[in-house]
Structure formats: C-alpha cells, structure tokens
Amino acid sequence: MKKNSLDKASWENRYTNSQIGWNIGYPSTPIKAYIDQLEDRTIKILIPGAGNSYEAEYLWNKGYENVYVLDFAKQPLENLKHRVKIFPEDQLLNCDFFDLNNQFDLILEQTFFCALSPNLRKRYVEKMHQLLKPNGKLVGLFFDFELTKSGPPFGGNVSEYTSLFEESFKIKTIEKSINSIKERQGKELFFIFESP
Incomplete structure (x- = not known):
C-alpha cells in the first residue's frame, strides 16, 4: 500500500533538484521561541519530516543531545550531519514516519503534516499519539489556509x-502564530497538544 502521494524517490528528487521551497535556512521563529523557553535539556525530542533540520541543529547547539531527526529522504539528513559533524548517526532516522517504533517527550511539527496527503491525517494523529510518552507534547505549526486538492503544502483551519x-x-493551544517568518505571516497556526 502506498503510504504517501509522494514516495521516497520523489522527495529525494526534490532535494536533488533544489525544489525545497519550505527550506528557510534557519530555525523557524515560532519553533525557536518555544525551544528557548524549555528548561530540561535531557528530554527526548523527535523532529519528523525534518528536512535540513535547522531546528535540530539549534537544539543540539543549546545542549539538547537527545534529539532524533526523521526524514524519508536521505540527503537532508546528510546535510545536517555535514553541519553538525558530531550528531549521532543512530539519531538520524532515514525511514517512513509510520514505521517508527519509539517514544518521545516532545515532537516538533513543522512542514511535515502539510506535506502528507490529507487522507493520512487520521493515521498521523494515531501515530503521534503512539509516539508520545504520557504527558508528552506535540508542538509546532500548521498552515492556516483552505485545504485544496493541490499540494503539498496542504492547508486547513x-x-x-x-x-x-x-x-x-x-x-x-491552537492560535494564529504571531511571530511567523515574513513569507508565512497570517498563514500559520501555533499549537501545543498534550498526550493524556
């Protein structure tokens, strides 16, 4: 069964051909602001569909060493390893998100949910619930624009x-993001969801 409208080869090709419009080249402002208020540097963090992983690099440089980065495509993981040479290989997960079997205290969401076919959204919710420890948090950004058939990115409200x-x-929390990057102002929702 095909799990995504864009398969692994399609994502690899996007990186090869520099078709990565979601890549801003630095940590997203709302995510960075959330990271900056965290206190426990021992928490286990997952960033799925992480792309070039500037948030993971930022976390690592702030002393968060229990960070796991997942991407379907291998190239962005290699890009992170090139920038952060001591990032542990076993924390770079080149696999399908839906096949992951682990648990985390915090999962950071940015440009992953919107890249999945909308028919996978219920499965995404189930998987996130499974991946989070009790009282764990799913935190990040969703796009706030009409859900259309064209995408990614796919929107919602x-x-x-x-x-x-x-x-x-x-x-x-689920509210308009007040500190989105200029290109995404008025188009993002910041959210914090907690696992029971």
Whole structure:
C-alpha cells in the first residue's frame, strides 16, 4: 500500500533538484521561541519530516543531545550531519514516519503534516499519539489556509485541526502564530497538544 502521494524517490528528487521551497535556512521563529523557553535539556525530542533540520541543529547547539531527526529522504539528513559533524548517526532516522517504533517527550511539527496527503491525517494523529510518552507534547505549526486538492503544502483551519486531534490529545493551544517568518505571516497556526 502506498503510504504517501509522494514516495521516497520523489522527495529525494526534490532535494536533488533544489525544489525545497519550505527550506528557510534557519530555525523557524515560532519553533525557536518555544525551544528557548524549555528548561530540561535531557528530554527526548523527535523532529519528523525534518528536512535540513535547522531546528535540530539549534537544539543540539543549546545542549539538547537527545534529539532524533526523521526524514524519508536521505540527503537532508546528510546535510545536517555535514553541519553538525558530531550528531549521532543512530539519531538520524532515514525511514517512513509510520514505521517508527519509539517514544518521545516532545515532537516538533513543522512542514511535515502539510506535506502528507490529507487522507493520512487520521493515521498521523494515531501515530503521534503512539509516539508520545504520557504527558508528552506535540508542538509546532500548521498552515492556516483552505485545504485544496493541490499540494503539498496542504492547508486547513482551526476547527478542522481541533476536531482531528481533540479525541487523542488535550488541546492546550491552537492560535494564529504571531511571530511567523515574513513569507508565512497570517498563514500559520501555533499549537501545543498534550498526550493524556
């Protein structure tokens, strides 16, 4: 069964051909602000569909050594390893997110959910619930624009996201992002969902 409308080879080709419009070249401002208020540097963190992983690099440089980076494509993981030479190989996960079997205290979401075919959203919620430890948090950004058939990125809105996640998570926050990068201002929602 095909798990994504874009297979592994398609994602690899996007990196090879520099078709990576989501890549901003530095940590996303809302995610960076969230990281900056964290205190426990021992927590186990996952960044799925991490791309070039500037957030992982930022976390690592701040002393968070229990960071796992997952991507379907190998090239972005190699790009992170090139920038952070001591990043542990066993924390670079080149696999399908839906095949991952582990648990985390915090999962950071940015440009992964919106890259998945919308018909995988319920599965995404189930998998995130499975991957989080009790009281673990799923934190990040969703796009706030009409869900269309064209994509990625695929959009949505507060009520759609709330109804999708509320059965499996405590919705702590879901609101307009006030510190998005210029290109995404007014188009992002910042959220914090907690695993029961």
